[in-house]
Amino acid sequence: MGLLIVLSGPAGVGKGTVCTALRERMPELVYSVSATTRQPRQGEVDGINYFFKTRAQFQEMIAHDALLEYAEYVGNYYGTPRDFVKETLASGKDVILEIEVQGALKVKEKFPEAIFVFLLPPSLEELKQRITGRGTETMETINxxxxxxxEEMSLLxxxxxxxxxxxxxxxxxxxxxxxxxxxxxxxxxxxxxxxMKDAIEKA
Amino acid sequence: MGLLIVLSGPAGVGKGTVCTALRERMPELVYSVSATTRQPRQGEVDGINYFFKTRAQFQEMIAHDALLEYAEYVGNYYGTPRDFVKETLASGKDVILEIEVQGALKVKEKFPEAIFVFLLPPSLEELKQRITGRGTETMETINxxxxxxxEEMSLLxxxxxxxxxxxxxxxxxxxxxxxxxxxxxxxxxxxxxxxMKDAIEKA
Incomplete structure (x- = not known):
């Protein structure tokens, strides 16, 4: 059986960047593919970038407990199909799932045997810099x-x-x-x- | 605090060879130095190869529970001084201790927070080959x-x-x-x- 590795951490910590770097360094890992109801963008391939679903299909997946977690953002559903993860693990391969902290907690409820890895910023200053980003945000937004x-870090x-x-x-x-x-x-x-014990006892 | 890593495994599995290779690859690890009552050999340095002790000194260490484990082989005592391990860990460095399986179990009693690593042979055939060694042993000895x-492998x-x-x-x-x-x-x-939470709450 392979292992499910859940990589999470607070917004701005760099989960996506680390995951992209890991794809190069650990090509033996299988990256979990999310299901979504949003429209495919140019070049996106069903089953590779996302499993593209209609709203009815997605709601059926929810009803059949076919998702390890799901959430709705700006009118579209996003979720982690359970079968893809289970089948890949059963084939002996490890699966990595990059997800925000609330989603990770939901995965833990349905899949407690996964390995939960929390990405931490090296300092508050560094986190602030990453959150500030291009410098177009107000002080209030940044704070x-x-x-x-x-707050998300308490979920460690x-x-x-x-x-x-x-x-x-x-x-x-x-x-x-x-x-x-x-x-x-x-x-x-x-x-x-x-x-080994059995073999030597028989010998 | 550093970590105590206890590397053990059955006779013939290659603990010594792996430990020698690790010294090159992980120079940041501190290798535990044993105490012994045997005479120093040519070139052996007290505190580096062993802590050389008289029989009376060693027995005093036993009486004062100053050893994580000890054993007697062919008339000489060998043991793991607790202070050397504790002081090195307190300095923030990791300590590695290579030891046979019975000694490892004794260390576990006195230091359960150590990390216990069991070295396994890749197959029974390979183990037999290593145990057979130079081919000077009788079939009975080998068996x-x-x-x-x-039997030692059951201690896994x-x-x-x-x-x-x-x-x-x-x-x-x-x-x-x-x-x-x-x-x-x-x-x-x-x-x-x-x-981090305290710092941001104060800010």
Whole structure:
């Protein structure tokens, strides 16, 4: 069985950037594909970028508990199809799911055996800089976003690991290490050792 | 606080070889120095290769619970001084301790917060080949050793991680990943996040 790795963290911490870098560094990971009711953009391919669904189809998925989590943004649904994740894991591959903190908590309810990784900013100053972005926001907006981000950081308690996003290579190396270490958990090797004992007793 | 990593596994699995390779690949780890009552050999330095002790000194260490574990082999005591480990961890450095399985279980009693890593042979055939060694052993000796090794493998249940020693680079990379992942455990970052919350609330 593969592992489901849920990568989350506060708004502005750089989840997307880290995930894009991970795609290059860990091509063996399968990236979870979201379902959405929004229209495909130029070049987007169904089943690769998103699973494109009608509103009726999406609501049927909700009714059949076919989503690990979902949310509605500006009139469109977005969600994580359970079957895609389950089937990929059953094929022995690891799946990574990049998601905001509220979605991650919903995934935890339905899939507690996943590995929950929380991305942290290296400092408040750095977070503020990332949230400020192009400098077009008012002080009030920036302060509100900072408060939200720090509030979201309290959700760290529901996660297994924290990864400091101080430097992209270091952050990716930490995530890669977490995946390798989780594959080394003792429980995964009990059948292997039992098999060896049986073989030598029969010999 | 640094982490204590206990590397163990059945006789013949290649603990020493992996540990020697790790010294090159992870020079940031501090290797635990054993205390012993045996005579120093040519070139061995007190405090580097071993802490050389008289029998009376060693017995005093036992009486004062100054050893994480100890054992007697062919008339000499060998043990792991608790102070060296504790002081190195307190300085923020990780300590690695390579030890046979019985010693590892004793360390676990006195230091349950250590990370216990079990080295596994890639197959029974490979283990037999390593145990057979130079080919000077009788079939009976080899069979006894195989039975002991497989019995020792049942102790895997007391460990946190299992590392397959199929290839030295891969085994070292797994151990390195375990150390990095353990440093990413959520609990270690709670003070960091609490500090950020306090700072933004004061601002």
């Amino acid at each position: 509100t976003r900072m408060n939200v981000a720090v 308690q529901h996660y297994d690991y924290a990864v400091m996003n101080d430097e992209i290579d270091a952050a990716c190396d930490r995530i890669r290490s977490i995946v390798i270490a989780e594959h080394c958990r003792r429980e995964r090797f009990v059948p292997y050792v039992t098999g | 006894t050793r195989m039975n002991v090794a497989v 249940q007391h460990y946190d991680y299992a590392v397959m020693n199929d290839e030295i680079d891969a085994a070292c990379d797994r151990i390195r990943s375990i150390v990095i992942a353990e440093h990413c455990r959520r609990e270690r970052f709670v003070p960091y996040v609490t500090g």
